Amino acid sequence: xxxxxxxxxxxxxxxxxxxxxxxxxxxxxxxxxxxxxxxxxxxxxxxxxxxxxxxxxxxxxxxxxxxxxxxxxxxxxxxxxxxxxxxxxxxxxxxxxxxxxxxxxxxxxxxxxxxxxxxxxxxxxxxxxxxxxxxxxxxxxxxxxxxxxxxxxxxxxxxxxxxxxxxxxxxxxxxxxxxxxxxxxxxxxxxxxxxxxxxxxxxxxxxxxxxxxxxxxxxxxxxxxxxxxxxxxxxxxxxxxxxxxxxxxxxxxxxxxxxxxxxxxxxxxxxxxxxxxxxxxxxxxxxxxxxxxxxxxxxxxxxxxxxxxxxxxxxxxxxxxxxxxxxxxxxxxxxxxxxxxxxxxxxxxxxxxxxxxxxxxxxxxxxxxxxxxxxxxxxxxxxxxxxxxxxxxxxxxxxxxxxxxxxxxxxxxxxxxxxxxxxxxxxxxxxxxxxxxxxxxxxxxxxxxxxxxxxxxxxxxxxxxxxxxxxxxxxxxxxxxxxxxxxxxxxxxxxxxxxxxxxxxxxxxxxxxxxxxxxxxxxxxxxxxxxxxxxxxxxxxxxxxxxxxxxxxxxxxxxxxxxxxxxxxxxxxxxxxxxx
Numbered sequence: 210x211x212x213x214x215x216x217x218x219x220x221x222x223x224x225x226x227x228x229x230x231x232x233x234x235x236x237x238x239x240x241x242x243x244x245x246x247x248x249x250x251x252x253x254x255x256x257x258x259x260x261x262x263x264x265x266x267x268x269x270x271x272x273x274x275x276x277x278x279x280x281x282x283x284x285x286x287x288x289x290x291x292x293x294x295x296x297x298x299x300x301x302x303x304x305x306x307x308x309x310x311x312x313x314x315x316x317x318x319x320x321x322x323x324x325x326x327x328x329x330x331x332x333x334x335x336x337x338x339x340x341x342x343x344x345x346x347x348x349x350x351x352x353x354x355x356x357x358x359x360x361x362x363x364x365x366x367x368x369x370x371x372x373x374x375x376x377x378x379x380x381x382x383x384x385x386x387x388x389x390x391x392x393x394x395x396x397x398x399x400x401x402x403x404x405x406x407x408x409x410x411x412x413x414x415x416x417x418x419x420x421x422x423x424x425x426x427x428x429x430x431x432x433x434x435x436x437x438x439x440x441x442x443x444x445x446x447x448x449x450x451x452x453x454x455x456x457x458x459x460x461x462x463x464x465x466x467x468x469x470x471x472x473x474x475x476x477x478x479x480x481x482x483x484x485x486x487x488x489x490x491x492x493x494x495x496x497x498x499x500x501x502x503x504x505x506x507x508x509x510x511x512x513x514x515x516x517x518x519x520x521x522x523x524x525x526x527x528x529x530x531x532x533x534x535x536x537x538x539x540x541x542x543x544x545x546x547x548x549x550x551x552x553x554x555x556x557x558x559x560x561x562x563x564x565x566x567x568x569x570x571x572x573x574x575x576x577x578x579x580x581x582x583x584x585x586x587x588x589x590x591x592x593x594x595x596x597x598x599x600x601x602x603x604x605x606x607x608x609x610x611x612x613x614x615x616x617x618x619x620x621x622x623x624x625x626x627x628x629x630x631x632x633x634x635x636x637x638x639x640x641x642x643x644x645x646x647x648x649x650x651x652x653x654x655x656x657x658x659x660x661x662x663x664x665x666x667x668x669x670x671x672x673x674x675x676x677x678x679x680x681x682x683x684x685x686x687x688x689x690x691x692x693x694x695x696x697x698x699x700x701x702x703x704x705x706x707x708x709x710x711x712x713x714x715x716x717x718x719x720x721x722x723x724x725x726x727x728x729x730x731x732x733x734x735x736x737x738x739x740x741x742x743x744x745x746x747x748x749x750x751x752x753x754x755x756x757x758x759x760x761x762x763x764x765x766x767x768x769x770x771x772x773x774x775x776x777x778x779x780x781x782x783x784x785x786x787x788x789x
Contacts, residue, residue, distance in 0.1 A: 213344040213363070214239075216351065219593060220360040221280060230738075231295055233730050236590040238299035239306040240725035246310045246718020247562060253314035253710035257386030259379055261315030266375030268308030270368045276301045277364035312375055313340070314714045317697045319383070321706050323394040330698060332398065334625020335406045337694045338618040342410070345417040345614035346459055353452025397471040403626075405469060409462025410622060414615045416455050559705030565712050570703055573779040577654060578696055578720040580772040583728025584661045584765050585689025586721075588613060588682065590729050591758070594737065598757040599678070609682055616683045617690025620657075625694035628653045632787065649787040650702060651780035654695050658773035660688035662766050669762035681762075688769075696720075703786055728765060736761045 214236045222232045253261045276298065284294060320332045347370070351363045384392075565571045588595070589610070596606040631648040664684030667677045700713045741752040 213347055213367070214590065216344075216348045217360040217363050224359070224361070225280065225284060225294060226291070227295075230734060233590060233734055234295060235298055235302065237586075237725050237730040239302040240586065240721040240729075242303040242306040243310075243718025243720070243722035245307070246721075247711050247715035249307060249310040250314050250562075250711035250714030252311060253318050253714070254708060257389065258315040258319035259383035259385055261311045261318075262379035262383065263376050265308045265311030265315065266371050266377075266379065268311070269305055269375070270371040272301055272305035272308060273364045273368035273371060276305065277361055277368065280364070281359060281361045310714050310718065313717070314710045315379075317713060318710045321697070321701050321709050323396060324398070325396045328396055328398050328403075328629075329701075330625040330627075330629025330694070331403045332625075333694045333697045334622045335403065335410065337621035337625060337690070337697070338410050340693070341618035341621050341690050342413060342417065342614055345611045345618075346413065346455060348611075349417050349455050350452050353448045353455065356448075399469070399471065401469050402466055405462050405465055407622060409458060409465075410618065413455065413458040414618055416451075416458055417611055418615050559707035560712070561708050562711045562715055565704045565708075568704075570779055570782050571716075573775045573782070574651075574654075574696075574699060574703075575716060575720060577658065577772040577775040577779065578692060578716065579724040580728070580765075580768045581657060581661055581688060581692045581724070582720045583724030584665060584769060585617070585685060585692075586725045587729040587733055587761070587765065588685055588689075590725070591733055591737075594752075595758060598752050598754060600753065601675075605675075609679070612679065613682050613686040613689075616686030620687040620690030621694050624653050624657070624691035625698070628695065628698065647787065649780050649784055650695060650699055651776055651783055653691065654699070654776040655773055655780065657688045657691040657695065658769050658776055660684050660691070661769040662773070664688060665762040665766040665769065669759050669766065699783075703783055728768070732764060733758070733761050 218232060218236065221227065221235070227235075249261075249265075256264075279289075279294075279297060279301065283289065289297070316336055317333065320336060321329065324332045347363070347367065351360075351366055355362055355366070560568075592610050592613070593606045596609065628650045631652070632650070634647045661684070664681045664687075667681030667684060670677060696716055697713055700716055701709050704712050737752050737757055740754065740757045
């Protein structure tokens with residue numbers, strides 16, 4: 210239970226009789242497991258991606274099934290005391306999150322070692338976009354195929370999908386670590402592959418948003434007209450058909466990649482022949498030049514050496530005096546010289562986890578990423594309470610979570626692909642070295658921090674209506690989503706790919722744990738409870754009014770400014786790693 214916790218949180222709170230503080234503890238427990246996420250990272254580096262995905266998918270399936278059974282049946286059948294239920298569910302959340310880290314680490318380890326320059330950012334962005342849409346897709350599928358019953362059945366569905374969507378594809382489609390070491394990797398992806406992925410993501414996002422908005426409208430209609438018939442509530446298409454469409458848009462483009470042709474071999478042969486012809490022309494032109502100077506041709510042996518009794522001598526050709534270079538050629542050479550100085554960046558050292566943590570750049574990145582994670586998970590964990598405190602319809606929470614999910618999915622695609630393309634842009638930044646080649650990837654981390662500042666300012670100043678509230682969710686979701694591909698890519702850019710599994714999952718886990726616990730739980734809970742006491746004056750655990758979260762948003766906006774400054778410092782310190 211991570212980003213999809215809001216789907217069944219209300220039912221969990223009602224069935225188990227939990228307080229708001231206990232519910233937030235369960236919501237944040239899985240992120241707290243990130244403190245030990247470097248352990249799954251080490252396993253990914255040791256096992257390889259295939260085994261990590263298989264074990265991670267099976268482990269998640271077992272964890273979701275146990276969580277579902279304890280929350281729905283075991284609590285009543287075995288009369289588990291209230292004092293024990295929270296630790297048990299927290300342990301299961303940690304168990305699920307640990308195996309989830311195995312899956313995530315295995316996926317991005319495979320991408321980083323197999324994709325080259327120009328495709329790595331696109332691949333990471335696409336994978337992260339599917340990860341961001343996961344909660345929206347799962348909740349839409351659950352609403353489509355689950356008629357009646359408890360929302361806790363969402364956990365049972367997640368258990369089944371962990372096997373079908375993770376373990377089975379890994380067994381059938383990924384090579385073993387031994388095969389990779391023997392045969393190596395080859396990047397056969399083309400722009401057509403990524404066009405298919407992006408088209409699928411776009412259509413899938415439209416379906417998720419559309420289903421959530423229709424669910425919201427149907428809920429409002431039911432509130433206005435309690436006697437509405439079942440036929441009127443069906444909407445444009447039946448729920449089961451809507452679920453099948455979402456399932457096809459999720460799986461279809463991924464399977465369609467198998468039908469997209471790879472790089473054209475005949476085109477590669479044509480390019481090779483063109484290059485060979487160009488080389489021949491250059492050789493002929495060099496041999497036909499006139500002048501007084503001599504051109505030396507050493508025939509496979511140094512001067513004076515003998516081959517089969519024949520002395521190898523210097524062969525000279527008469528050549529005319531070379532004409533002075535024209536002004537046009539001088540200017541073209543002057544333009545070419547600066548480019549040759551920076552096209553090859555400094556080699557990236559392959560640092561271990563402990564070596565990475567000894568660098569200032571690592572801590573600057575961790576500070577910025579921790580604040581951005583906390584600013585996003587504050588919304589995913591507390592969206593229901595945010596909607597409730599502002600007096601909005603309960604169904605608004607589901608729609609807002611879907612909007613947040615789509616915004617972060619769009620940001621994951623955009624930040625990955627754009628940061629990869631920007632490395633080739635010849636746009637020198639004034640405060641960096643003038644020899645800098647393209648825009649460093651940390652520049653997009655600065656933009657992410659700026660979006661978070663704007664988003665939480667919108668949420669802090671919202672009073673009446675939904676325009677600022679929804680705008681704040683979109684800005685914050687975009688900021689939150691953009692950070693995840695940047696984390697994968699920046700860790701690989703600055704600290705190497707040999708130990709990428711441990712390095713990336715440590716950064717992923719520590720930022721999730723620290724950001725979620727400090728910002729999304731304790732800071733938010735403290736401000737919320739203070740306003741409950743002041744506003745109601747009773748033993749109620751519900752807060753109403755804009756003040757319930759206003760101070761939290763203001764503090765987070767200030768913290769995001771700190772993250773922005775850390776990102777600027779990181780970009781300046783890492784400029785040499787990007788050809789500066």
